[in-house]
Amino acid sequence: QVQLVESGGGLVQAGGSLRLSCAASARTFSRLRVGWFRQAPGKEREFVAAIKWSDSTTNYADSVKGRFVISRDNAKNTVYLQMNSLNVDDTAVYYCAATLREFGYGDPARYDYWGQGTQVTVSS
Secondary structure (H helix, E strand, O other): OEEEEEEOOEEEEOOOOEEEEEEEEEOOOOOOEEEEEEEOOOOOOEEEEEEEOOOOOEEEOOOOOOOEEEEEEOOOOEEEEEEOOOOHHHOEEEEEEEEOOOOOOOOHHHOOEEOOOEEEEEEO
16 A cells, blocks of 8 residues: 655746655555656646656656756655746646556556646746
């Protein structure tokens, strides 16, 4: 069983930055992969970034490469999503998710555990 609690969303102007946090609790972290997804109104949930807990391997959606950074803090059992150079297209509810599966990091159906979501709004 994995529990996830997100924080850090809010309102920011275009060009600004925000950092999202995902505090995780789990029996074991060695096989855990944590991902961030987002969903804008009227759109499907889309992959943003993921990190493999064991070796910090990261993956990013093309739309956020070079702007977003995913990282983890072992001591705090927390995954962060640093979002820079935000634009209005980044406006969405952001979800933290976790999976013990080896493959399919970009597919939300491969994630079994989800946080409650946090709203990110970027104004022009």
